[in-house]
Structures are given as C-alpha cells and as structure tokens.
Amino acid sequence: MIRRLSLTVPGQGLHEITREVAAAVAESGVSEGLATVFIQHTSASLTVQENADPSARRDLEAWLARLVPEDDPLWTHTAEGADDMPSHVRAALTATTLSIPVVDGRLALGTWQGIFLWEHRRARHRRNVVVHVGG
Amino acid sequence: MIRRLSLTVPGQGLHEITREVAAAVAESGVSEGLATVFIQHTSASLTVQENADPSARRDLEAWLARLVPEDDPLWTHTAEGADDMPSHVRAALTATTLSIPVVDGRLALGTWQGIFLWEHRRARHRRNVVVHVGG
Amino acid sequence: MIRRLSLTVPGQGLHEITREVAAAVAESGVSEGLATVFIQHTSASLTVQENADPSARRDLEAWLARLVPEDDPLWTHTAEGADDMPSHVRAALTATTLSIPVVDGRLALGTWQGIFLWEHRRARHRRNVVVHVGG
Numbered sequence: 001m002i003r004r005l006s007l008t009v010p011g012q013g014l015h016e017i018t019r020e021v022a023a024a025v026a027e028s029g030v031s032e033g034l035a036t037v038f039i040q041h042t043s044a045s046l047t048v049q050e051n052a053d054p055s056a057r058r059d060l061e062a063w064l065a066r067l068v069p070e071d072d073p074l075w076t077h078t079a080e081g082a083d084d085m086p087s088h089v090r091a092a093l094t095a096t097t098l099s100i101p102v103v104d105g106r107l108a109l110g111t112w113q114g115i116f117l118w119e120h121r122r123a124r125h126r127r128n129v130v131v132h133v134g135g
Numbered sequence: 136m137i138r139r140l141s142l143t144v145p146g147q148g149l150h151e152i153t154r155e156v157a158a159a160v161a162e163s164g165v166s167e168g169l170a171t172v173f174i175q176h177t178s179a180s181l182t183v184q185e186n187a188d189p190s191a192r193r194d195l196e197a198w199l200a201r202l203v204p205e206d207d208p209l210w211t212h213t214a215e216g217a218d219d220m221p222s223h224v225r226a227a228l229t230a231t232t233l234s235i236p237v238v239d240g241r242l243a244l245g246t247w248q249g250i251f252l253w254e255h256r257r258a259r260h261r262r263n264v265v266v267h268v269g270g
Numbered sequence: 271m272i273r274r275l276s277l278t279v280p281g282q283g284l285h286e287i288t289r290e291v292a293a294a295v296a297e298s299g300v301s302e303g304l305a306t307v308f309i310q311h312t313s314a315s316l317t318v319q320e321n322a323d324p325s326a327r328r329d330l331e332a333w334l335a336r337l338v339p340e341d342d343p344l345w346t347h348t349a350e351g352a353d354d355m356p357s358h359v360r361a362a363l364t365a366t367t368l369s370i371p372v373v374d375g376r377l378a379l380g381t382w383q384g385i386f387l388w389e390h391r392r393a394r395h396r397r398n399v400v401v402h403v404g405g
Contacts, residue, residue, distance in 0.1 A: 002302055002373055033269045034171055036304055036369045040380030042320045048231040050177045050223060055212040059220050060227055062209055067202075067337075074332055077325040085329050088320060092330055097369045099171045099232045101267040104139055105160055108265045110175030130378045131399040132304045132371040134269060134404060165273055169306055169402045183366040185312045185358060190347040194355050195362055197344055202337075233366045234306045236402040238272055243400045245310030269404060 001028040005129040006060075007117060012083075014049065014057045014116040021100075021115050022107055035107060036099045037072040037115060043087035044119045049120055051114025056057035063096040064090055087120035094118055102133065136163040140264040142252060147185065147218075149192045149251040156235075156250050156266055159243055163268035164256075170242060171234045172250060175263040178222035179254045180229040188250025199225055222255035229253055235267065277378055277387060281382040282353075283337075284319065284327045284386040291385050291401055292377055293389075298403035305377060306369045307385060310398040313357035315364040321384030357390035364388055372403065398399045398405040 004023035009015045025035050039046050050056045068089045070082040077085045078108075098115065101108040109115075117127060136161035144150045152172075160170050176183050185191045203224045205217040212220045233250065236243040244250070252262060272295035287307075295305050298387045309316050320326045338359045340352040347355045368385065371378040379385070389395060 002371055002378075003257070034269060038151075038369065038371050038378065038382060041320065042209070042326075042380070042383055044397065047227050048177065049227060053212060053214075056177075056220065056223050059212045060212055060224055063207075063224050064227075066209065068333070070309075072333075075329055076335065077323060077329045085326065086346070087335050088326050089330055092317050092319060092334075093363055095230055095365070099173070099234055099267075099369055101171065101173050101265045103136055103265070108173065109178070110173070110263065111178055113175060128370045128380065130373070133351075134304060136320065169404060180310065182362050184362060188347060188349075190314075191355065191358050194345055195359055198338070198342075198359050199362075228363055230365070234305065234308065234369055234402075236272055236400045237307050238400070243272075243310070245398065247311070248310060248312055262368065265325045 001133045004073050006126060007129060008126050009119045010124050012095045012119055012122050013061050013120050016051055016114045017117050024131040025102055025133055027109055028086045029104045030102055030135050031135050033102045033135045035102050036132045038097045038130045041048055042091050044127050045091040045096060045119050046098050047094050047116050047118055049116055050112050050113050083122045090120045136228040138236050138266045141261060143261050144254045145259050147254055148196050149253050151186055151249045152252050153249045159266040160237055160242055160268055165237055165268050165270050166240045168237045168270045169234055170237050171267045173232045173265045177226050178230060178256050179262050181227050181233050182251050184246050184251055185247050187247050209230055215221060218222045218257045225255045271403045273401045275344055277394060277399060279389045280394050282389055282392050283331050284388050286321055287387050288384045294401040295377055296374055296401055300326050300372055300405050301345045301358050301375045303372045304369055305372050305404045306402045308367045308400045311360050313391050314397050315361040315366060316368050317364050317386050317388055318383050320382050322382050353392045360390045
C-alpha cells in the first residue's frame with residue numbers, strides 16, 4: 001500500500017510525523033511487514049530520534065546548524081538563498097528514506113523513538129512524503 | 136518474517152552483528168528478497184563497514200568521537216551523562232535502519248562488508264534490533 | 271526481483287544512476303511496491319540529491335572532502351592509500367542503502383531528485399550495486 005502525506009512545516013527544525021506514519025500503517029491493514037517512509041525533497045530529510053526530551057532535539061538541531069553553517073565561503077550554489085546549500089548538505093548527512101518493521105499491526109519503534117521530518121530551510125514549506133507498507 | 140535480536144555490547148564502538156542477521160535470514164527460508172535491520176534506540180546505530188582490517192574501524196570510531204565530542208559547550212541535554220547527547224548526534228549521522236537484498240538465501244553483502252551495531256554510549260548496554268525478511 | 275548493476279565510475283564524485291535503477295524497476299513489471307538500492311562497497315556510497323543544478327553537487331562534494339580530508343593525522347589505516355580511510359568515513363556518513371517507493375510502475379522520486387553513486391576513491395572503479403524490487 002502506498003499513502004502520500006502532504007505535510008506543512010512552519011520552518012527549520014525537527015517535526016514529529018510518527019502519528020501520520022502510524023495512521024498509514026493502520027490503514028494498510030498489514031499486521032506483519034515493513035513500513036518505508038520516503039521524502040521527495042533534497043533540502044529536508046528524515047530521522048528517527050528521541051521524542052521524550054525536547055532538549056535532545058534542540059541540541060541536535062543546533063549541532064548540525066553549526067557543522068553546516070549558512071555563511072560558509074565554500075558555497076557557490078547560492079541562487080536560492082543562503083539556507084539552500086546547507087540544507088542539501090544537512091539532508092545528505094541524515095536520511096531520505098527510513099524502513100521500520102511492522103509487528104502486530106504497529107510500527108516497531110523503541111520506547112523513546114519518534115519519526116521526524118527534518119526541515120532544513122528557514123521558511124514554511126509543504127513537504128511530500130510517500131509511505132509504502134508491505135506485507 | 137520478523138526476528139527480534141537482543142544484543143549485549145560491552146561499550147562504545149563497532150560490534151559486528153552480520154552472523155546474527157544472517158541467521159535470521161537463514162531461518163526465514165526466503166531465497167530472494169530483502170532483509171531490513173532496525174535498531175530500537177537513538178543512542179546506538181547501524182552501519183555497513185569493512186570487516187577485514189580492524190584499523191579501519193578504529194579510525195572510524197576515533198573520527199566520529201572527535202567530530203562529536205562529549206565536552207562540547209553546546210550540549211544542554213546532559214541529565215543522562217556527558218556521553219548521552221553526543222550519542223544522539225552520532226546516531227543521527229549514521230543509520231537507524233539498513234536494507235540488504237537477499238540472493239540465493241543469503242545476504243548480498245560485498246566481499247569486505249559487515250553489518251555493525253555502533254554503540255555510542257560508554258557503558259555496557261543491551262540493545263534491541265528487529266530484523267524483517269520479506270520475499 | 272533482483273537486478274545486479276556493474277557501474278564504472280571515472281573517479282571521485284557524484285555519479286547519477288537514476289536511469290539504471292529506473293530500468294530495473296521497469297523490467298520488474300512491479301506497478302506498486304518498493305525499490306531498494308544497495309552498494310556492495312564501503313568506500314563508495316549512495317545518496318538522493320538534487321539533479322538539476324550541478325553547482326549543488328560540486329558544493330556537496332567539496333564540503334564532504336573538507337570535513338573528511340586525506341591528510342588527517344588521525345588515520346592509521348593507510349596501507350591502501352591516502353584516499354582510503356577518508357572514503358570509509360565519507361561512506362559511513364552517507365548511505366549504503368536507499369529504498370524508494372514505486373508508484374504506477376515508476377520510482378516515486380521528487381521533481382528534483384536523482385539517485386547518485388558517490389565514489390569516494392580517486393581512481394576509476396567498477397562498483398557493484400544490487401537492486402531489489404518488491405511488490
């Protein structure tokens with residue numbers, strides 16, 4: 001089963017999408033299988049991270065922003081704005097696709113795990129995510 | 136087929152789990168398909184790396200430890216210890232999930248490839264890994 | 271369905287392989303499912319990146335080359351050349367495997383997305399990639 005998600009995110013940072021992916025799994029009726037989440041963009045990405053303490057997410061965002069800053073003189077691909085090229089690099093360092101086993105009709109996430117859409121651009125964006133659930 | 140692995144690792148570093156994953160594939164009886172390995176934690180991760188020369192693994196561990204050090208003044212998420220937040224970052228930079236084709240009933244790994252659980256915390260941990268093998 | 275690709279790349283950098291992967295999907299006859307691309311090497315990797323503007327790829331290559339340089343005194347695994355150990359690290363930071371949904375018989379890539387083999391060694395190499403397409 002394929003389910004397309006259209007997600008509006010307010011701007012840069014980690015946005016949890018576990019509920020939306022879990023809903024696609026529930027709809028599929030698959031009891032044992034594999035759910036794959038794919039983001040159709042190269043300036044936003046996916047990650048599985050801790051969903052308990054927000055400080056872990058803030059530190060993760062701050063660390064990656066510092067590792068791949070906007071004002072790096074290396075950038076030549078700057079036509080779409082200062083936040084564009086760092087977004088591509090940050091996406092390349094994280095994930096475009098995640099596959100999570102489905103057990104008893106549910107995503108087999110660990111206790112503290114959530115699925116996040118990581119927006120790397122500053123502005124509000126609508127992002128397309130494709131979920132495949134297979135038996 | 137779903138197989139749950141409970142793996143005890145002595146502490147930080149790359150621990151090869153190719154044999155455990157291969158055993159799950161053998162048990163599944165799948166001759167052509169896909170094996171997906173998923174780790175249910177956000178302070179340990181997965182990687183496919185060279186399993187021949189241990190110096191390659193040591194250099195990889197040392198490099199990531201230096202890129203994401205424990206004593207970074209950026210960290211605010213420190214309640215669980217100095218090695219907690221760097222663990223989340225190191226996990227985000229590597230993989231939570233890996234999918235490997237199965238050919239003739241075996242993992243289609245390259246000659247020098249092994250599957251590794253990358254423990255990022257200092258202490259001994261029991262880690263849960265879920266393997267899905269589909270036809 | 272499993273399709274093995276043998277790809278010769280002239281040297282370091284991002285080499286687009288979308289066409290080869292799309293051909294494997296077309297051959298499979300799968301109309302709705304999942305395509306998984308796996309590279310059987312640890313000094314080359316995979317990524318989904320922008321395939322429109324070549325400057326984005328050049329910046330991405332330059333950034334990773336600077337983050338993981340050849341002349342790092344940390345390297346002890348140097349028997350195979352100065353470009354070997356950085357290649358393993360660069361591969362660990364990017365992807366060994368990618369899964370992309372198949373919709374209406376085609377890869378569900380975003381408008382600007384391409385699949386790339388990222389060669390991290392300097393020399394010309396033949397690289398083996400395994401594609402699995404499942405229904």
